[in-house]
Amino acid sequence: MDQGVIYFPSKPSIIASGVVGGPLEKKSVFAADFDLLLDDERAEEKSNEKGHKQMALQACQIALEKANIKERDVDFLMSGDLVNQMTPSNFLASTLGIPYLGLYSACATSISGAIVAALLTELGASKYALAGAASQHNSIERQFRYPVEYGGQKPGTAQWTVTAAGYALIAKGQMNSPVIEAATVGKSIDLQQTDPFHMGAAMAPAACDTITRHLKGRGQSLSDYDLIITGDLAKVGLPILQECLIKEGMAQQDVMKIRDAGAEFYGDDQTFLAGASGAGCSASVFFSTILKGLNEKKYERVLAVATGALLSPLTVQQNESIPCTAHAIEISMK
Amino acid sequence: MFATLLIAFIVGGLICVVGQLIMDLGKLTPAHTLSILVVLGSVLDGFNLYEPLIDFAGAGATIPITSFGNSLTHGALAEAEKHGWIGVLTGMFEVTSSGISAAIVFGMIGALIFHSKGQHP
């Protein structure tokens, strides 16, 4: 096995998932597969941060309902978001009352959570584990950029933080459910990109490294997969990743089949610039449309690669570069 | 009257183009750009160049943020002329109080009545 590649012989399964989107996400091409679309961006709560937590809570509850499981039956909760100190996740955990590990991999948190859940399941420590991530546009914009109502011109490479939450319920190996067969933990890769309005370029090398390492470690090639989908490289980042993979010696026709959730999320709507981003982007798409595709046997083997830019407003102002990561899970359906 | 409006349009527009060039070519944030323009306005007044521009362009010169730097310097210079060294400090906000006070008052009122609406790009 290569560095950071994990194989799960007991085949932990994703038995259910819950995905909630905000009002603007009704425009998403994936919206039909979401379980719930809110009419209010703050989920009828007083503050953006409370709405953020509420949305994540609803996603978790939907996942539990689908599997017909109570909170007390869940052994672990793996959750993360982009707000300072991940308070929405912390409040979510206190409401659910499930033993909780807060994880921060920026927009790659959905998959880092799924990897930890799969490991705990593999170990036998967990019968049921919830893993996922969320982001709420307003609270993330104020955290990383400007006040929501501030008029600043964003370049065409900028991305729109989605309001969405996606949580998956991971259980011991079961028939008739997609299984997490293997995973690759991302390195933190820093190729000295500094533009916070051009995250696609910062994150593409991390996705390239993780995909290359996963394929090498598993002895596979791109054509072994029905679908390889990245998290939120968006319309500018995806072609950069494809170019990087071609330079790594992969076949062009396979590389061009790679899809990106952020690039597709809002369709061709120009108001969203390069496309979607945010922890909720990969979480909502992977745990709705992609899982559905697996369950319906549209795909037999999927590599879901969530990408994350590990910057903070402080490091940006101090002119530091943007290290990025990408975590991948290999999901298969028999 | 029409000529005045046209001049205001052209001069005001050109000052904004200077701002856009600083932002795009210099790859600077709006905060950096506006700070540079304020300093520019203030320095221009040091050479007695901004007031003639106001006489020529009216709102085309008073509305852009450069005018804020100009008013600060203008107030300081006017007091310095009367009272010497001490005037440099005391005169600064003499001319330009309205922009800041209006922004604070309307900021507070805005906070009282509005909520941010991120969901409408």
Add this chain to the structure above:
Amino acid sequence: MDAKQYDTLQQSLSPKPSIIKNCLKAFLVGGIICTIGQLITFFYMAYFNFTERTAGNPTVATMIFLAMLFTGFGLYKKLAQFAGAGSAVPVTGFGNAVISSAIEHKSEGYVLGVGGNIFKLAGSVIVFGVVSAFVVALVKLLLVTVGVTNW
């Protein structure tokens, strides 16, 4: 691939902002905002006791009031995405920076939130305006005192 090679690759695949188009949009919107300012100046001169010089202050206040309405109704950020510096450079942009910060930090209360953050974005403009005015006035005073120039 090292950082330099990657940057070249990345830039070759990234769209460049069209500077000419951005400048045209900034010119158009900035010009229109200043024209509106001029109309307001005319209004104050015609109906109140203001002269060309003194009408500047009420005009600026009125423009900031308009900026508050545009900001509050979520229109200023849309205008700004189109206009860039065209909406940032006029005093309405200063107003938008102050007002958007105030609205944003309402959730932390009026003292620590609104009061403490109202100049979060616009503060640097005031700071650099004041410091530069101080330096300029000081230098000029010095030059006048030694007789190099006059007021």
